Amino acid sequence: GRRGGGPVSRFGIGGLREAFEEAEAAGLAPSELELARQLLGEEELKAPARDALDRASTSSDPVHLEAAIWEGVAVGLHMDEIEEWRRRFHAHVALEEACQRRSVAGLSAAIDVGKTAGLPAKELSAAAALLSDELKRIAMSRLEEALNSRNIPKLKVAIEEGKAAGCTAAELVDAEAALREEQRRDQARIRLEGATCSHDAAEIESALEEGRAAGLSAEELGPAEARCLQVRQTAALEALEEAMRDRSIPALRAALKEGKAAGLSGYALAHAEAVLKEEKEKLVARADLQAALASRDLEELRAAVARGRAA
Known part of the structure; x- marks a missing residue:
């Protein structure tokens, strides 16, 4: 019988032989058995040719394949069956080449063609494992690139691709931590931008504290720090003017303390x-x-x- 999963008749030689033996044991007349005997004889002649085609289809040797094809033609194999073996041979060669090149697109296409052509499961599994390894290698490379860029969209895409490629939690942890840090910085920047228009020193200082905690640079903090100083100085000056109008000693002392802390000029x-x-x-x-x-x-x-x- 054949080793591979190539083209088969409805029953195959084993099924045909079993059916003939059962019919013979049941006592059918020789005339009734004659056609089955002829078919069984033909199939037994074809079996070695099919085995040769099976071996040739995974040999990667076109000369070997052509020799097996001629053997199949000689014993009467149908051309449709021979063409199926030929397709399997070309699918095998294409899969081998794709495995050597390790191209994701090439491997994916060759595996699909191989499935259609009926390549052995073992061969397809090996190629699928190689494709999985290649997808993971690319995913790891993109994770490293995204980690170096600290770019939020790139980090998100790289993490999703990494998960799809089967990266472990340990392999994703650095990129996920970087994404959280950059998202925090991004939110801190947005908050600082709004704070530069605020008239509330406490609100601005809170935004500055979050910006510092998020690791923003001095350059990024600068505008909000300048705005905070401006707001504090304006408030301190107003408090001084009000205290001087009221001429209250406690109010004057408090206003002077705040004015010094806010960096008001010596004249005021x-x-x-x-x-x-x-x-x-x-x-x-x-x-x-x-x-x-x-x-x-x-x-x-x-x-x-x-x-x-x-x-």
């Missing part, structure tokens, strides 16, 4: 410090006057009044 601070000095002197004078009034000491009272006028 000097004016507020002068007002604070005046208010502190007035506070001392009031206290002295109250003490003098309480003591009812005329000299002390005159001195307190003089200090009050000076303040």
Whole structure:
């Protein structure tokens, strides 16, 4: 019988022989068995030719194939069957070449042709394993390229291709971590961009903290830092002006502290410090006057009044 999975008759020689033996055992007349005996004899003559074609179809040797074809023609194999063996031979050669070249497209096409041509499962499995290895090699290369680029779209595509190619979690972990980091940076950039238009120093500072935590560069943080300083200085200046109008010592002290922290110029601070000095002197004078009034000491009272006028 044939070793391969090539073209077969309806029953094959084994089935035909079994059917003949059963009919003979059942006592059918010789005349009824004659046609079956003739067919069995023909098939037994054809069996070696089919075996030769089976071997030739996976030999990669066209001379061997042609010799087997002539042998098949000589014993009466139908041309349709011979053409199927020829297709299997060409599919085998194409698959061998594709395996040598390791081209993904070539391997995929050759495997499909091989399946249609009826190549042995073992041969197709070996080519499929090679295709899988090649897909994984390409996926790993693209993962490395995407990891070096830190480009979000490239990382996403490379990770998906890696999963499809059968990369392990350990092989994907670096790219997935890089993707999360870059997505965080991207969101931090968007938030910082919005913060440059904000009038809320706390909001800007929060965006800056996230940007620093995400690893943004000093250049990327710069515009928001400048905006934060501007907003803080504006708020500090307004607080100084309000404190100078109210002339409240606690408010002046708080406004001066904030103004210094915000980096206000010396002129703005000097004016507020002068007002604070005046208010502190007035506070001392009031206290002295109250003490003098309480003591009812005329000299002390005159001195307190003089200090009050000076303040």
